Amino acid sequence: MPASKDIKGIIRHVAEIIIEELKLEDVTVDTFSPELDLIDELGIDSMDLATIALVLQDEYKIVIDEDDYPQLKTVRLIAEYIEGKLSTES
Amino acid sequence: MITISTLLDKEWHERYKRIANLNIRSSIYDVTNRCNLRCQGCFFFSSGEHEVASEEMDIKKWENFIDREKARGVNLAILIGGEPTLCLDRVEAFYQRLPTYCATNGLIKVDRARFPGMMVGISLWGGGEDEKILRGRDTFAISSANYAGDPYTYYLYTITPKQLGNIDAIIRKIADVGLKVHLQLLSNDEGVDGFSWKEGELADLRHEMDEVLDKYPQTVISSKYYHEIITSGQMLGRKFGWRECPSVTEALDTRSPQPKRLIHFARWASDLKTVHRCCTSATRDCSTCKDGAAHMSWIMVNKRAHIRTTRDLQNWIEVYEMFAKLYRLIPW
Numbered sequence: 001m002p003a004s005k006d007i008k009g010i011i012r013h014v015a016e017i018i019i020e021e022l023k024l025e026d027v028t029v030d031t032f033s034p035e036l037d038l039i040d041e042l043g044i045d046s047m048d049l050a051t052i053a054l055v056l057q058d059e060y061k062i063v064i065d066e067d068d069y070p071q072l073k074t075v076r077l078i079a080e081y082i083e084g085k086l087s088t089e090s
Numbered sequence: 091m092i093t094i095s096t097l098l099d100k101e102w103h104e105r106y107k108r109i110a111n112l113n114i115r116s117s118i119y120d121v122t123n124r125c126n127l128r129c130q131g132c133f134f135f136s137s138g139e140h141e142v143a144s145e146e147m148d149i150k151k152w153e154n155f156i157d158r159e160k161a162r163g164v165n166l167a168i169l170i171g172g173e174p175t176l177c178l179d180r181v182e183a184f185y186q187r188l189p190t191y192c193a194t195n196g197l198i199k200v201d202r203a204r205f206p207g208m209m210v211g212i213s214l215w216g217g218g219e220d221e222k223i224l225r226g227r228d229t230f231a232i233s234s235a236n237y238a239g240d241p242y243t244y245y246l247y248t249i250t251p252k253q254l255g256n257i258d259a260i261i262r263k264i265a266d267v268g269l270k271v272h273l274q275l276l277s278n279d280e281g282v283d284g285f286s287w288k289e290g291e292l293a294d295l296r297h298e299m300d301e302v303l304d305k306y307p308q309t310v311i312s313s314k315y316y317h318e319i320i321t322s323g324q325m326l327g328r329k330f331g332w333r334e335c336p337s338v339t340e341a342l343d344t345r346s347p348q349p350k351r352l353i354h355f356a357r358w359a360s361d362l363k364t365v366h367r368c369c370t371s372a373t374r375d376c377s378t379c380k381d382g383a384a385h386m387s388w389i390m391v392n393k394r395a396h397i398r399t400t401r402d403l404q405n406w407i408e409v410y411e412m413f414a415k416l417y418r419l420i421p422w
Binding site: 022024026027031032036039040041042043044045046047048050066070 | 091092093094095106107110111113163350351353391393394397403
C-alpha cells in the first residue's frame with residue numbers, strides 16, 4: 001500500500017497511476033488538476049476507468065464496485081472515495 | 091495538456107457531452123437457428139453456426155437468461171438469428187426487459203402494438219437482381235410494404251461490388267418509402283462469383299458512400315470517417331484484424347496484449363449456454379472482415395487515440411453519434 005494515506009498523498013498517487021496507465025505525456029503529477037473532469041475533459045472511457053480501478057484496488061487493497069464508476073469523475077473524487085473505503089475497511 | 095476543451099468549440103463540446111456518458115453495454119443474441127431465407131454470404135449458415143447449439147425452446151428459460159444478462163450489466167440487446175421474427179415470444183421477452191434491437195429480413199411484420207418502440211433493422215443486399223442471386227428473392231417489395239414510414243425502423247444495406255455506381259438508386263427507393271438506411275459491406279464469406287471486392291473498388295465505394303450521405307442527409311445514417319475506416323481497414327495508421335477487433339466475446343478473449351474492446355460483450359447461441367467467438371463468423375479471415383458493427387465499435391472504443399487533433403476527435407464524435415442514432419439513443 002502507498003505510504004501516504006492522507007488525502008493529498010492519495011491525490012498525488014491517483015494522478016501518478018492515471019498518467020502511467022493512460023500513458024499521458026503532456027502532464028505531470030504537479031500539473032494534473034485534481035478537479036479536471038476525467039470523462040468530459042480528459043476523455044477517459046469505462047475501460048480506462050476499469051483499468052485504473054484494478055490498479056487502485058491492488059495498491060490500496062480495497063474493492064471498487066463497477067456501479068461506483070460514475071461517481072469517480074475527478075482525481076479528487078477518486079481520492080475521497082479511496083479515503084472513505086480505507087476508513088471503513090480499517 | 092490536451093483536453094476535450096482545448097480541441098473542441100462549445101457546439102462540438104456539447105455534442106461530445108451528449109454521447110460521452112451513454113455507457114452502452116451491448117451483447118448479441120441468436121434468437122433462433124432457423125430462417126425463412128437462405129442467403130449466400132450469410133455467415134450464420136455458411137460457417138455452420140446454426141448447428142453448433144440446439145435452440146432453447148422453454149420461454150421461461152429465455153426470461154431467466156435475459157434477467158441474468160441484465161444483472162451482468164447488459165443494457166442493449168441486439169437480436170440476430172436465424173430470423174428473430176420467427177420467435178416473437180423470445181423477442182418480446184427481451185423487449186420487456188432491455189432496450190432491444192431486432193435484425194430481420196423484413197418479410198414478417200413486427201406488430202407495433204406489441205413492440206411499439208423496438209428498433210428494427212431490415213437487411214437489404216442491394217437491388218432486385220443481386221437480392222435474387224444472393225437471397226433467392228427480392229425482399230424489398232415486401233419489407234418496404236411492411237415497414238414504410240416506421241419511425242423505429244431502418245434498412246441495413248449491405249453493399250456488394252456489383253452495386254458500384256448504383257447505390258444512389260437504392261437509397262432513393264428507401265427514402266421514397268420514408269425509411270432510413272445505414273451502410274455496410276458484403277464480406278462474401280461463401281465466395282459467390284463476382285461478389286468479392288477487388289483492388290481499387292473500395293476507394294470508389296468510399297467516394298460513392300460519401301456522395302449519398304451528402305445527397306440524402308435525412309435518410310442515410312452514417313459518417314464519412316466510418317466510410318474511410320470500413321473501406322480501408324485502417325484507422326490512425328493501424329490495421330483492422332484479430333489483434334484490434336473490439337467485438338470478441340469476453341469469455342473467449344485470451345489476446346495479449348488486450349486491445350481496447352467492448353466491455354462484457356458476448357455473442358450467445360440460442361441454447362443460451364454456448365458463446366460464439368465474435369460478432370460475426372469465427373471462420374472469417376479477420377484481416378479482410380468488413381463487418382460494419384465491428385469497425386464502428388473499433389473506432390468508438392479507441393476514443394483516447396482520437397484525442398490528438400480537433401478533426402480526429404470530431405471524426406470520433408460523428409461515428410459515436412451515428413451509433414447512437416442507429417439505436418435511437420439520441421434523436422435522428
